[in-house]
Amino acid sequence: MADTEKKSLADRLGLKVHSGVGNAGWGRTLFAGVISFVYFFPVLWIILTAFKTHNDALAIPPKFIFTPTLENFVSVFSRAYSAGAVAQDTGFALYFFNSVFIAGTSVFLALAIGTLAAFGFSRYPLRGNDTYLFIILTTRMLPAIVVIIPIFLMFRVAGLSGTYIGVILLYTAFNLPFTVWMMKSFFDELSPDVEDAARIDGSSDRRVFFKICLPQVKAGLAATAVFGLILTWNEFLFALLLTGVDTRTVPVAMAQTIGGDIGVRWGLLAAIETLFLIPVIVVTFILQNHLLRGVTFGTVKR
Amino acid sequence: MSTIEATSLTKNFGSFTAVRDVDLSVGQGEVVCLLGPSGCGKTTTLRMIAGLESVTEGEVRIGGKLMNKISPEKRDIAMVFQFYALYPSVSIGGNIEMPLFRAGLSAAERRREVARVAGILQLDDVLDRLPGQVSEGEKQRAAVARAIVRDPNCFLFDEPLSRLDVELRHSMRGQIKEVLSGLSKATVIVTHDQLEALTMANRIAIMRDGMIEQIGTPHEVFSKPRNIFVAGFIGSPKMNLFEGRFSSLSGDMATIELSAERVTIPVPSAVSNMQGETLTLGVRPRALEPVDSPNQHSLTGQVELIEPMGAETLVHVRDESDQDLRVVVPRHIKVIIGEVLHLACDLSQTHIFDGKGLAVR
Numbered sequence: 243m244a245d246t247e248k249k250s251l252a253d254r255l256g257l258k259v260h261s262g263v264g265n266a267g268w269g270r271t272l273f274a275g276v277i278s279f280v281y282f283f284p285v286l287w288i289i290l291t292a293f294k295t296h297n298d299a300l301a302i303p304p305k306f307i308f309t310p311t312l313e314n315f316v317s318v319f320s321r322a323y324s325a326g327a328v329a330q331d332t333g334f335a336l337y338f339f340n341s342v343f344i345a346g347t348s349v350f351l352a353l354a355i356g357t358l359a360a361f362g363f364s365r366y367p368l369r370g371n372d373t374y375l376f377i378i379l380t381t382r383m384l385p386a387i388v389v390i391i392p393i394f395l396m397f398r399v400a401g402l403s404g405t406y407i408g409v410i411l412l413y414t415a416f417n418l419p420f421t422v423w424m425m426k427s428f429f430d431e432l433s434p435d436v437e438d439a440a441r442i443d444g445s446s447d448r449r450v451f452f453k454i455c456l457p458q459v460k461a462g463l464a465a466t467a468v469f470g471l472i473l474t475w476n477e478f479l480f481a482l483l484l485t486g487v488d489t490r491t492v493p494v495a496m497a498q499t500i501g502g503d504i505g506v507r508w509g510l511l512a513a514i515e516t517l518f519l520i521p522v523i524v525v526t527f528i529l530q531n532h533l534l535r536g537v538t539f540g541t542v543k544r
Numbered sequence: 545m546s547t548i549e550a551t552s553l554t555k556n557f558g559s560f561t562a563v564r565d566v567d568l569s570v571g572q573g574e575v576v577c578l579l580g581p582s583g584c585g586k587t588t589t590l591r592m593i594a595g596l597e598s599v600t601e602g603e604v605r606i607g608g609k610l611m612n613k614i615s616p617e618k619r620d621i622a623m624v625f626q627f628y629a630l631y632p633s634v635s636i637g638g639n640i641e642m643p644l645f646r647a648g649l650s651a652a653e654r655r656r657e658v659a660r661v662a663g664i665l666q667l668d669d670v671l672d673r674l675p676g677q678v679s680e681g682e683k684q685r686a687a688v689a690r691a692i693v694r695d696p697n698c699f700l701f702d703e704p705l706s707r708l709d710v711e712l713r714h715s716m717r718g719q720i721k722e723v724l725s726g727l728s729k730a731t732v733i734v735t736h737d738q739l740e741a742l743t744m745a746n747r748i749a750i751m752r753d754g755m756i757e758q759i760g761t762p763h764e765v766f767s768k769p770r771n772i773f774v775a776g777f778i779g780s781p782k783m784n785l786f787e788g789r790f791s792s793l794s795g796d797m798a799t800i801e802l803s804a805e806r807v808t809i810p811v812p813s814a815v816s817n818m819q820g821e822t823l824t825l826g827v828r829p830r831a832l833e834p835v836d837s838p839n840q841h842s843l844t845g846q847v848e849l850i851e852p853m854g855a856e857t858l859v860h861v862r863d864e865s866d867q868d869l870r871v872v873v874p875r876h877i878k879v880i881i882g883e884v885l886h887l888a889c890d891l892s893q894t895h896i897f898d899g900k901g902l903a904v905r
Contacts (some may be wrong), residue, residue: 436629443690443694445642543651
């Protein structure tokens with residue numbers, strides 16, 4: 243109802259009403275489209291390459307029109323390692339499982355631990371609260387390459403090298419500082435009145451946390467999960483040194499695909515990457531609404 | 545026993561004293577309003593009574609029992625918050641039900657209690673909705689319902705109506721008053737809206753800078769303000785205050801020299817030994833009346849601004865010493881801008897304040 247009133251008012255005032263393209267008008271919409279295309283082009287190129295034969299992928303000038311083939315996707319999972327040999331299982335099914343399992347578990351653990359820690363930092367501040375928060379963040383200030391050797395040596399001594407537990411623990415520790423900081427800012431934004439009301443009503447701290455606070459930061463959980471997932475999913479350096487044959491993740495396995503008797507198989511590589519993109523895109527898409535609300539949290543309120 | 549008593553209540557936040565030496569007692573079935581401008585410490589006082597803020601010095605007693613160290617849920621109080629503080633992820637019905645869990649009632653009993661208060665506050669239709677899906681008025685009523693459902697010993701309201709629009713505020717004021725009068729509990733209401741305080745309270749405590757300036761019935765604080773602050777704060781439009789010098793006294797009639805003119809008004813005998821001192825004369829806008837010719841009780845000025853208020857008209861008059869004078873005249877009296885008005889004081893409604901700002905009676 244308000245909409246029709248608005249429109250008729252605009253009409254009466256002789257204002258221009260843009261339709262279909264928001265309020266920005268065609269020019270700006272087109273401009274945004276061009277910029278988006280520039281950003282998306284590398285991804286598009288990878289996806290196109292995944293459907294090309296080896297010759298098409300190497301053709302100069304690059305081909306945009308070609309006969310698509312699925313052979314690259316087949317050879318992701320099973321291919322002959324030398325010309326004329328019998329096709330073998332490449333183990334990529336396992337590597338995909340490893341990536342999903344390791345990333346999923348560590349993000350979940352980081353969320354579970356980090357959210358509780360963040361609630362503590364937000365609601366029961368310690369003397370020198372900010373100092374502790376800062377210290378937590380310092381663990382992310384060293385470049386990975388600096389800490390990788392000591393961690394590798396420690397993992398070997400502790401027998402964690404090449405195990406799921408080892409790499410999951412490491413990724414969890416990796417995600418925690420970010421999770422704590424993100425979630426603390428979300429908890430800080432909540433109205434303290436609601437918790438005061440709950441205390442007067444006699445609700446226990448646990449009830450306050452699970453029934454009242456947690457549902458209010460759903461958007462924050464989603465945003466934190468997606469960021470953590472992207473970080474973990476794409477991690478290469480630690481995975482390269484700390485995963486074994488059975489626990490190898492896709493980025494590492496992908497790197498090991500490069501090389502062989504016919505040079506870099508771009509089509510195969512692009513097919514792996516295309517498959518590798520799917521889970522992150524799906525998760526981000528599912529959480530999209532939460533995500534937008536999550537990253538803009540606190541900007542429009544009350 | 546449903547009573548609240550605060551004795552020499554003080555609250556420091558670091559070096560800042562938010563509440564200083566507040567004494568307040570609320571009897572059974574009595575409604576006391578804490579009224580004052582923002583930042584005067586009224587909400588802090590309420591939160592100390594609720595146990596949400598620790599007490600720096602002094603005592604809080606509820607039902608005669610010392611409560612200083614007792615946590616809020618054990619004080620047997622219910623509080624309605626300024627922004628309602630409904631649990632956003634729980635339905636309206638679930639919100640009202642929340643305080644009942646602690647009482648250990650069965651699910652059926654809880655449902656019955658929720659239905660009972662929902663009936664009182666006309667919330668039956670919205671029990672299944674989330675707080676984000678109901679109107680402001682319904683949120684307000686849900687907050688009140690959640691407060692009364694458990695039958696607590698006393699009630700605390702923090703600016704309960706400040707978020708409602710004018711019309712809704714009117715009807716809710718009546719509704720809350722009705723609900724409270726049926727319950728006969730000690731109630732404290734914090735508000736910055738004097739109309740709310742005047743209409744809802746049995747007694748009003750006016751606060752400034754963390755201290756109580758005056759406690760009294762709505763009638764008392766209006767007709768006998770204890771000092772200049774209360775005189776200026778209570779009553780709308782604001783009381784006119786003139787600084788002047790007490791020059792002479794004959795009988796009970798005193799002559800006061802204001803900056804531009806002099807008036808002769810009856811004064812209480814306590815004024816007699818103040819001869820020659822400066823004092824402040826207070827006259828409410830409704831105690832001034834336009835007259836045809838100047839007399840010894842009248843002030844003179846030029847009409848500067850006219851604000852029709854419906855039944856009455858508020859006229860701003862500027863006197864010779866450039867002081868703004870507010871006068872409320874009945875609607876049928878027509879004035880025009882620039883007109884010179886002689887305004888006679890209602891001699892029974894003048895207030896005298898001494899040099900320290902205290903009322904002289």
